Amino acid sequence: MNVTFFNAKPYDKQFFEAANPEFGHQLKFLEVPLNEHTAVLAKDAEAVCAFVNDHADAAVLRLLAEGGTRLIAMRCAGYNNVDLKAAAELGLKVVRVPAYSPHAVAEHALALILTLNRKTHRAYNRVREGNFALTGLMGFDLHGRTVGLIGLGKIGLVTARILKGFGCRVLGFDIQHEAEADEIGVEFTDLDTLFAQSDIISLHCPLTPHTFHLINDEAIAKMKDGVMLINTSRGAIIDTKAVIKGLKCEKIKYLGLDVYEEEGDLFFEDMSAKVIQDDVFMRLLSFNNVLITGHQAFLTSDALQNIAHITLQNISDFEHGQALTNQVLP
The missing domain is CATH 3.40.50.720 (NAD(P)-binding Rossmann-like Domain)
Structure with a gap:
């Protein structure tokens, strides 16, 4: 053809x-x-x-x-x-x-988690400038932390296996209950419980009318103070303006994005010689606890x-x- x-x-x-x-x-x-x-x-x-x-x-x-x-x-x-x-x-x-390749996306989600936690991106830049000070680079042990996965399809299940290997407690929410999740040791729960108990929340669900802006002001208010939020699924699952408010009040302490709800005019292109007109996106970039990659999890x-x-x-x-x-x- x-x-x-x-x-x-x-x-x-x-x-x-x-x-x-x-x-x-x-x-x-x-x-x-x-x-x-x-x-x-x-x-x-x-x-x-x-x-x-x-x-x-x-x-x-x-x-x-x-x-x-x-x-x-x-x-x-x-x-x-x-x-x-x-x-x-x-x-x-x-x-x-x-x-x-569910492994590609799941492993990228873990890369975002580990980079944000141990601040390796900031450490890399410091060392290249001859700055070997450790102040401001403190992370936490991933072992023993609770991670909530929203969406337990193929990618979510691979992510769960990796996290269990790190010694994490894994909570899961999905409209379907896969037997494989039980074998891995995922604890199925409702969204409110997942929000309240998770130190890290990672999104692995498709974008549908039901998941559009699933992460909004109301959802963020239910989360732990200092939560880490990771999105490698679809940008519009997150209400970006609500997340910015969460970052400003430090409810959200870490944010890792591989997708963005208005990415169509930005991602997959070289914009380095242009003035980016998206004020919301540029506000995200101004936070030192935000890590954004340009929809490369599949790559x-x-x-x-x-x-x-x-x-x-x-x-x-x-x-x-x-x-x-x-x-x-x-």
């Missing part, structure tokens, strides 16, 4: 071209994001491959369908940026990569190999009329 990629980075091209000989598709890589202005560039492409910050609303999908597109292949797990109802009405199928060679293979298999399944095991329905 003819496949047009939007928002394609060098690593996308590298891994998809390496995987494609097994599938034999015709791949076209575009650096521009998918939106109402760029959708025409996919004319005659039977499939369009998009990423988390591409726009696939009704207007965009209509343009794609008019150009001959029949399949939207998301090269990620998230699909909240796709209007599924509109896609169905236009006869477009939507597929995704539900699990590319391991293992994950990218899996993303490329599963995405191309999804496209081949569609081409050959086979069951779409990774299809997303309205």
